[in-house]
Amino acid sequence: MKVAVKQWHAVAYWKWDTGATTEQDANADEDAEDDVCGICRVSFEGCCPTCKMPGDDCPLIWGQCTHVFHMHCLLKWLNTASSKQQCPMDRRTWVTAERKVDR
Amino acid sequence: MQPRPLNEPTVSPDAPGVQEAMSYLHDRDMFPELLRFRNAGLLKCFAWVEEEVAMHMEQWEAKMAVQSISRLIQRVYEWYIAWEHAPAFMKHARGEYIALFRARWLACLPPSFTLGLRLFLRTTLPTLPANERLFHILEQLGISERFDKTFIDVMFDEVEQKILDTCPGMWREPRLDSIRKSAKDLEERWLTMVYGHMFVRTQNSENAMMMVTGRLDHFISRNLVELRTSEIFDIIVDFPDTLPAVQDLRLCMARSLYRPDFIEGLREVVNQRILQPAADTDDIITFYVSLIRCLRIIDPQGVILHKVAPPIRKYLRDRPDAVRCIVKRMTDENESFMQEGEQVVPIQQVHEPFDDYTDPHWLPEPLDAGADFRTTRPMDIVSTLVSIYDTQDLFIKELQHLLAGRLLAVRNSPLDEEIRNVEMLKMRFGEAPLQVCAVMLKDMTDSRRTNTHLHGEEPHPLYTTVISRLFWPTIQPVPLKMPGQFKTLQDSFEADFHKFKPDKNLKWVPQLGAVSLKLDLEDRTVEVEATPIQAGVIELFSEQNADTWNVELLMQKLGGIDRVLVQSALDFWIGEGVVKDEGHTYKLLERAEAMTGAPRPLMVEEAPPVDEKEKHQAEQMKIYWQFIQGMLTNLSSLPIDRIQAMLKFAPGYDRSVQELAVFLESARREGLVIFNNGAWKLAKK
Numbered sequence: 112m113k114v115a116v117k118q119w120h121a122v123a124y125w126k127w128d129t130g131a132t133t134e135q136d137a138n139a140d141e142d143a144e145d146d147v148c149g150i151c152r153v154s155f156e157g158c159c160p161t162c163k164m165p166g167d168d169c170p171l172i173w174g175q176c177t178h179v180f181h182m183h184c185l186l187k188w189l190n191t192a193s194s195k196q197q198c199p200m201d202r203r204t205w206v207t208a209e210r211k212v213d214r
Numbered sequence: 215m216q217p218r219p220l221n222e223p224t225v226s227p228d229a230p231g232v233q234e235a236m237s238y239l240h241d242r243d244m245f246p247e248l249l250r251f252r253n254a255g256l257l258k259c260f261a262w263v264e265e266e267v268a269m270h271m272e273q274w275e276a277k278m279a280v281q282s283i284s285r286l287i288q289r290v291y292e293w294y295i296a297w298e299h300a301p302a303f304m305k306h307a308r309g310e311y312i313a314l315f316r317a318r319w320l321a322c323l324p325p326s327f328t329l330g331l332r333l334f335l336r337t338t339l340p341t342l343p344a345n346e347r348l349f350h351i352l353e354q355l356g357i358s359e360r361f362d363k364t365f366i367d368v369m370f371d372e373v374e375q376k377i378l379d380t381c382p383g384m385w386r387e388p389r390l391d392s393i394r395k396s397a398k399d400l401e402e403r404w405l406t407m408v409y410g411h412m413f414v415r416t417q418n419s420e421n422a423m424m425m426v427t428g429r430l431d432h433f434i435s436r437n438l439v440e441l442r443t444s445e446i447f448d449i450i451v452d453f454p455d456t457l458p459a460v461q462d463l464r465l466c467m468a469r470s471l472y473r474p475d476f477i478e479g480l481r482e483v484v485n486q487r488i489l490q491p492a493a494d495t496d497d498i499i500t501f502y503v504s505l506i507r508c509l510r511i512i513d514p515q516g517v518i519l520h521k522v523a524p525p526i527r528k529y530l531r532d533r534p535d536a537v538r539c540i541v542k543r544m545t546d547e548n549e550s551f552m553q554e555g556e557q558v559v560p561i562q563q564v565h566e567p568f569d570d571y572t573d574p575h576w577l578p579e580p581l582d583a584g585a586d587f588r589t590t591r592p593m594d595i596v597s598t599l600v601s602i603y604d605t606q607d608l609f610i611k612e613l614q615h616l617l618a619g620r621l622l623a624v625r626n627s628p629l630d631e632e633i634r635n636v637e638m639l640k641m642r643f644g645e646a647p648l649q650v651c652a653v654m655l656k657d658m659t660d661s662r663r664t665n666t667h668l669h670g671e672e673p674h675p676l677y678t679t680v681i682s683r684l685f686w687p688t689i690q691p692v693p694l695k696m697p698g699q700f701k702t703l704q705d706s707f708e709a710d711f712h713k714f715k716p717d718k719n720l721k722w723v724p725q726l727g728a729v730s731l732k733l734d735l736e737d738r739t740v741e742v743e744a745t746p747i748q749a750g751v752i753e754l755f756s757e758q759n760a761d762t763w764n765v766e767l768l769m770q771k772l773g774g775i776d777r778v779l780v781q782s783a784l785d786f787w788i789g790e791g792v793v794k795d796e797g798h799t800y801k802l803l804e805r806a807e808a809m810t811g812a813p814r815p816l817m818v819e820e821a822p823p824v825d826e827k828e829k830h831q832a833e834q835m836k837i838y839w840q841f842i843q844g845m846l847t848n849l850s851s852l853p854i855d856r857i858q859a860m861l862k863f864a865p866g867y868d869r870s871v872q873e874l875a876v877f878l879e880s881a882r883r884e885g886l887v888i889f890n891n892g893a894w895k896l897a898k899k
Contacts, residue, residue, distance in 0.1 A: 112802060113734040114749075114756040116675045116699065121707075121746070122622060122726035124683035125718045157684045163649055164656055165682045171717070 127155045127171055129179055149200055150184035159183040173208040174198050253314060256297065263293050264322045271323070274330050283327075283334040290319055291351045316356035328364055331357070335368040366426060369404050370433050373397045377437050385449055385459035390438060390466065397430055435466040442466075443479035447487050453504035457511075464512045473518065480522050489529045495539045502526050503595055527602045540599050541612040545635045596642060610647045613639065617651050618687050621658055622679065622726055629658055653685040668710045676703045679727075680711075680720065694724040695773030696746065698753040733792060736804040740792060747775065748783040755793065761802035835877045838864060842878075843896065851893040854878065 129146060147154050148171075158169035159181035172182040178200045180188075188194050189205060198205045239248055270286035273279075294315055338348065376396060381389050405426070442449065442463050449456045467473060487493070488501055502523075509519040530536045600609055620632065636651045661679045669676075683689075696704060708720045729749040733740040733756075744752070750772050755761060768780050784800055787793040794801045841864050842857060852860075858874055861867045869877075878894055881887050888897050 112736075112756045112761075112804060114699070114753055115732040115734065116703070116749075117730040117732055117741075118673075119676045119700070119703065119729045119746075119749075120727045121676060121678045121704070122681065122723045123678050123720045124681045124686075124723060125715070126683075126721055128712075128717050128719045154684055156682060164653060165685065166660070166718075167715075 125156070125166065127179075129155065129171070146179070148181045148184055149178065150180050150188060153181070155179065155181070161187075175206040175208045176201050176203050177208075249310070253310075256311075256314060257318070260318050263290060263319055266290070266293070267319065267322050271327065271330075275324075275326055280330065280334040280337055283330040287348075287351060287355065287357070290355060294319075294355060312356075316360075320356060320360055328361065331361055332364050332368055332371065335365065336371060365404075366429075369397075369401060369430065372400060373430065373434060374437055377434070377441060381438065381441055382445065385445075385452065385456035388458040388462055390434075390462040393434055393438070394431070397434055398427070401427065401430060432471075436472060438462060439466045439472040439476060443476050446476075446480055447483045450501060450504045450508050453508055460508050460511050467512055473513075477518055477521050480518070481525070484522060484526060489525060495530070495533050495535050496543075498526065498530060498533075499536070499539055499543070499599070502530070502599075506595060506598060530602050537603070537608050537612045538616070541609055541616055544596060544639070545613070545616065606643060606647065610643065610650075613648070614650055614654070615687050617654055621654055629655065632658075650685050653682055657681045657685070664711070664714065668707070668714060676707055678707055678711075678720075681723075683721075689723055689726070691723075692725040692775055692779070693773045694747060694750065694775050695771075696722075696724050696750050696753075697771060698757065700746075700750065700753060735792070735806075738806055740790060742790060744786070745783070747772070747779050748786050751780065751783040752787055752792065755787075755802045761804070762796075762799050764799045835869070835873075838867060838869075838877075839881070846887070846894065846896045851890070851895040853893050857894065 148159065151159050153159065155171055156165060158165040161183055162169035162181075170182050171179050172185050173179055174185075176198050178198050180199075185199075185205070188199055189196055196205055197203060239245065266289055267286060270282050270289070274282035274286075297311075297315070373393070373396075377389075377393060380393070442459060445459075449459050453460075463476075467476065488498055505522070505526075506519060509516070509522070512518065600606060603609070617632065617636070621629075633655055636648060636655060639651070640648045657680065661681075664680060665674070665677050668674075695701070704722060704724075708722075711720050712718070724746055727746055729744050729746060731740075731742050731744055731749055731752065733742070733752065751768060754763060754768060754771055765777060765780055765784070768784075769775060769777060772780065784793060784795075788795055788800075791806060792803060794803050838861055841861055845852060845857060845860055854871060854875060857878075858869075858871050861869070861874070878887060878889075882889055885897055888895050
């Protein structure tokens with residue numbers, strides 16, 4: 112017998128490729144659940160408080176310190192005087208990292 | 215001088231001897247004496263009339279034939295005329311004679327005469343103009359005067375009959391007007407016939423007529439309301455078609471007199487027909503909506519609705535599927551809660567007292583409004599339905615579920631309808647609550663773009679909907695791994711996707727979706743629509759040298775999914791005649807075989823996977839288990855009310871005591887807690 116797929120309507124959801132956990136991700140998928148933005152405490156896959164649409168409209172930003180935030184959240188933080196241009200997590204000067212496209 | 219029986223010849227008063235005798239008496243002024251003598255004779259002879267009356271009445275009572283009454287009246291009139299003739303010379307004594315005769319004969323009528331007369335008169339109605347003589351007789355005998363109430367009753371009877379003849383079941387045309395008209399007509403003819411020659415139309419008689427007319431109108435209204443109340447269920451169910459009947463009711467109910475009965479009748483119907491476990495929730499809602507529309511016509515101020523609706527609302531609140539039904543219909547194209555020309559308006563707050571002092575048509579609250587009645591802003595149907603529940607959240611959640619289910623079900627058909635629906639709902643519920651729905655729709659359009667981008671315009675076997683997980687109803691994970699070519703398709707799509715959106719990964723929700731398959735078998739091809747699990751199973755069968763499988767192996771190959779799922783997929787293929795059950799193993803049928811025995815009934819279709827709210831709730835309940843455990847460790851044993859009260863302090867806890875009880879019960883079955891003397895305790899490990 113030969114099975115021919117005429118049309119397959121599949122469903123998937125997207126997840127930010129935060130890099131760090133990719134390897135374990137495969138098996139620990141559901142447990143390692145929600146990584147949240149350290150500023151607004153909303154899941155990365157959600158959106159920052161000012162946005163309405165998640166995903167490309169509310170992207171993430173990576174720091175060289177490996178911390179990840181919603182871009183909007185971080186920019187807002189950096190715009191405040193008290194931030195001193197530091198990462199809110201480790202107080203190192205914030206340097207936006209180049210995304211490694213390759214895993 | 216003496217009255218004689220009817221069959222004896224009377225002496226003509228004009229006979230010569232009589233004339234002489236009379237003038238003799240007259241000259242001697244003996245008339246009073248003579249009159250006394252005559253009256254005495256009359257009274258003595260009245261026994262004959264009484265006998266006659268008794269005889270006819272006996273006949274009437276025995277046979278109930280109106281002819282008896284007719285004959286009776288005829289006979290008595292003959293007596294009356296015969297005896298009246300005798301003293302023709304004493305013109306001034308005639309009045310006395312009439313009074314005497316009437317008094318005597320009316321006195322000997324039994325009570326059953328009233329009914330007889332009533333029925334007899336009814337029979338004269340159709341030939342009314344021809345009966346002038348009869349009415350003359352009736353008046354002469356004093357019946358018209360004595361039984362005037364009966365005469366009016368006859369008219370009422372006739373009107374009632376008319377209503378009963380022409381109204382029941384006739385809801386599609388207005389009846390009230392024609393009945394009023396025919397009643398008016400009847401009244402006119404009847405009253406002129408009965409009383410017409412008695413009085414000339416004066417202001418007085420006009421007034422008397424007005425009284426009767428008023429009563430008659432009341433009577434019509436009451437009868438029609440009674441009739442319609444008994445039919446109210448069907449009228450409401452058939453509503454827009456029965457509009458004329460509802461309009462009639464409104465006109466009749468202008469007098470608040472009949473409202474209590476109407477309300478009572480309506481409540482009873484609701485209790486008997488609607489608030490029953492057997493009634494479909496959808497039907498209840500339909501009824502409720504029609505009820506609102508009807509009552510809005512009958513009683514624009516809403517007092518009746520206010521009195522009838524609460525039981526329905528309470529009942530709907532207790533029905534678990536009511537929200538779903540309402541939401542489904544809210545978004546349904548064909549069956550709208552909106553009437554033509556109605557505008558979509560934002561959901562309004564209920565219970566908000568509302569008095570528009572600038573309204574020139576303002577009316578005070580009706581008399582029968584209860585103390586708790588407040589004139590509320592007239593609400594549209596959707597607002598009314600939503601206000602059954604205390605919060606809108608339920609609806610929003612349900613809307614999300616519904617939309618999710620529908621979006622995942624649409625293939626490549628345009629989303630216009632869903633988009634329009636969501637826009638409409640936004641107008642009702644406001645932008646914010648429907649944000650989630652908007653994200654879902656955006657996911658759909660984005661997915662479409664992604665697929666087109668990755669595959670180009672030409673058709674590709676795989677179409678993937680990529681969703682933003684947090685904005686869709688919770689999907690229970692199923693550890694399904696698609697085998698063979700499905701895996702290949704998935705992998706290539708995943709790689710493409712990662713190239714397209716480098717910062718995102720794709721996670722499959724393999725159990726959702728649908729597959730159109732074409733199976734090329736040795737002697738036939740089978741084309742089917744299947745679920746991914748079913749597709750996975752058959753894919754395994756198609757692998758080389760593997761036309762026989764058992765359930766365990768299939769489960770393992772598909773990533774360790776539940777046995778039930780595999781079993782039901784196998785049943786599906788057995789039903790399609792592609793696979794055969796051979797005891798513990800299943801074999802692929804390259805060549806079609808005659809179905810052995812009846813095809814196995816397909817397992818009940820799995821509930822749509824997004825519809826796993828309850829499971830989800832149970833999951834959440836596990837969080838609270840920690841709290842319960844802590845409580846019971848510290849306080850050893852607690853009654854359920856205490857547990858509930860304390861859990862209320864926990865963030866986000868919104869379960870009812872019943873739900874808690876169910877949870878505790880399941881915990882008891884698992885041996886985690888024990889129940890003793892009305893209190894819960896941790897089981898000793």
